[in-house]
Amino acid sequence: MPEPTIEDNVSDLTRISRQLRKETGWHGYDISLSCLRKLDTTLRESGFKITVSIGKHKNGYKLLNIEQGDTTNLHYGVAVDVGTTTVVAQLVEMNTGRIMGVTGAPNPQASYGEDVISRIIYACNKNGLEELHHVIIQDINRLIEELISEKNISHDDIIAMVAAGNTTMSHLLLGLMPCSIRLEPYVPVADIYPQISAKEIGIKINPDAIIEVLPSVASYVGGDIVAGVLACGISESSEITGLIDIGTNGEIAIGNNEWLVCCSASAGPAFEGGGTRCGMRATKGAINEIRISDGKIDYKTIGNAKPRGLCGSGLIDCIYELVKNKIIRPDGKFERDNKDERFAIVDDIPQYTLVPKEKSGTKEPIVITEMDIDNLMKSKGAVFAAMKSLADYIGISFDQIEKLYVAGGFGNYLNIEKAIGIGLLPDMPREKIEFVGNTSLAGARISLLSEEALEKAFIISRAMTNIELSVYQPFMDEFVAALFLPHTNKELFPSVKY
Structure with a gap:
């Protein structure tokens, strides 16, 4: 940046603002007092060779930091x-x-x-x-x-x-x-x-x-689903697209570049590792895949470490495998006359041992109890009921949704077939469903890096119409109907066979 002369002796701040206008075309810069206080020293010790960090601020831009030399990296x-x-x-x-x-x-x-x-x-x-x-x-x-x-x-x-x-x-x-x-x-x-x-x-x-x-939409639809819609590009697509963010609050959005409708249902913490005896986050040692065949259990863990518990994807796999192998009934209750030695009733609570203590990373057996299954049934029921209620409210069938994105804290794995098999996701062509991980984090990162994306997040939040399920009677009817594996209405899940 040119140093001051007697012919060009404008203030240091004006000099920086002028140079920034030349390089960016942007006008209107604000600066904090703390940044302004170090301006004189920084400029003169560096010979007016500086790096300026700027950010969007209200209707203009703000100088966030001024450093000597080239610190762009x-x-x-x-x-x-x-x-x-x-x-x-x-x-x-x-x-x-x-x-x-x-x-x-x-x-x-x-x-x-x-x-x-x-x-x-x-x-x-x-x-x-x-x-x-x-x-x-x-x-x-x-x-x-x-x-x-x-x-x-x-x-x-x-x-x-x-x-x-x-x-x-x-x-x-x-x-x-x-x-x-x-x-x-x-x-x-x-x-x-x-x-x-x-x-x-x-x-x-x-x-x-x-x-x-990031902006919210309503009391129970927040910036996380706005971030998800942004990350998945739903507001840019002409096709009807859905997003299910499976977390403690199951938030759902359906729409395209012309309209967006959303809702939220309390799913509880089960799919994020809470509310179950051996549940855990999708971190090292979490069982994220399970298969039961002829009484033998095969599983995979994150990081190939010793198993320490079950993350959300492992719990979904587990429920599916238990009902498929007739270890539990479609109502989620254990078959009491089960001869499998892994089944036991401890302190009046039926449970099934997935990993014995000698193979566990915690030195304690990893089990799933009937209470855990009940919590998971309620969680999956709330998510599916919300999705069904929202589609019915809009007046579309699941077949009309061209793409369904599934987000949530499942790590890097979610078995779509098994998620459909327990009635968590709608029974639709598998190629239409894509697991996209943590879209809340992805949307926050996109907004961090792009002024245009941040502005788009605000536009998305204003464009979304929220349906308040707590006062929408069909939701409660759908929820009760969904408390079954996969659902009380088998016609909704024609491809699921146990």
């Missing part, structure tokens, strides 16, 4: 999926979009309640909101620390963060009171969230780094 961002059960963070190189690392952990708020309703109730008690806000900020900071320590990256080099979560998680992240979310008429404090700096909520990255929380 040292700018990073963080994408965060703030899930009800699991929080996942991804470190991204801003110039290239390269993923530098990803890590996750159980959401520590679970100790205050496994589902969003429990946490809302806790938040509405004295100091409850402050506690829930504090623990999620602490958890994100710990994940960020883990990511940057591996790569020897400075906190100051992280200049932006985009977070996606359901409406309650977004409120708790920002410290917004969520009490009205659970009370009819189900109104959140906000569905579009202000852009803030990291220092405002205590995120330990560059203090002036921009933080965006």
Whole structure:
């Protein structure tokens, strides 16, 4: 950048803004006081050779960081999926979009309640909101620390963060009171969230780094499904496309580039490793594939490690294999006259041993109980009932959906055939169904890297019409009908044979 002269002695900030306008064509730059305070020293010690980090800010742009020399390869961002059960963070190189690392952990708020309703109730008690806000900020900071320590990256080099979560998680992240979310008429404090700096909520990255929380649609349809619609390109397609995000809250969207309709149903934490005796996240040692044949159990684990429990995909496989092999009935109850030595009743609870303790990584047997199966039946029933209710509301059949994306914390594996076999997914041509992993995280990353994508997320949130299932009577009828394997109406699952 040209140094000042007596003929060109404009202020340092004007000089930088002028140069940026030449190089980017963008007008209107803001700057923080902390950044402005170090401007004089940075410019003169570097001989006016600097690297400027800029970000979208309101209707203009903001200077986030000014550094000596060429540091273009040292700018990073963080994408965060703030899930009800699991929080996942991804470190991204801003110039290239390269993923530098990803890590996750159980959401520590679970100790205050496994589902969003429990946490809302806790938040509405004295100091409850402050506690829930504090623990999620602490958890994100710990994940960020883990990511940057591996790569020897400075906190100051992280200049932006985009977070996606359901409406309650977004409120708790920002410290917004969520009490009205659970009370009819189900109104959140906000569905579009202000852009803030990291220092405002205590995120330990560059203090002036921009933080965006993706917009919500309604009280129970949040930025995570908006991120998913963005990541899957549903709003760009002329074909009718569906997205099921199977998490603690089963969120569903159906639509195309002309219309989008969505809903949410409480599925519970079972598919994310919660609510079952031996459930766990999709991490090293989690059983993610199971096959039972002639009384023999074969399984695979993530990382080929000793089995430590069952993640969501393993639980789906397990239920399918149990009913297929007549170990449980279509109502989810164990056959009591089963002669299989793996079946037992312990403390009046029927259970089936999948891995004996001598082969387990925890030195404890890995089992599935009748209570676990009951929880899973309710979870899969809620997801399918929501999908069916939404399709019926729109007036379409599953056959009219050209593509169905399935998202969720299943790791890298989901057996579509078995998910259909237990009645979790609709019985439709298998080539139309695609497992796409964590689309909430993917959408947050896309929004982190692209101003256009971030703007598109806001457009998507405004375009989506929410159907409130809690006051939609057909949903409850569909839910009761779905509490069977695969369903009480076998005509909905013509290809499923046990």
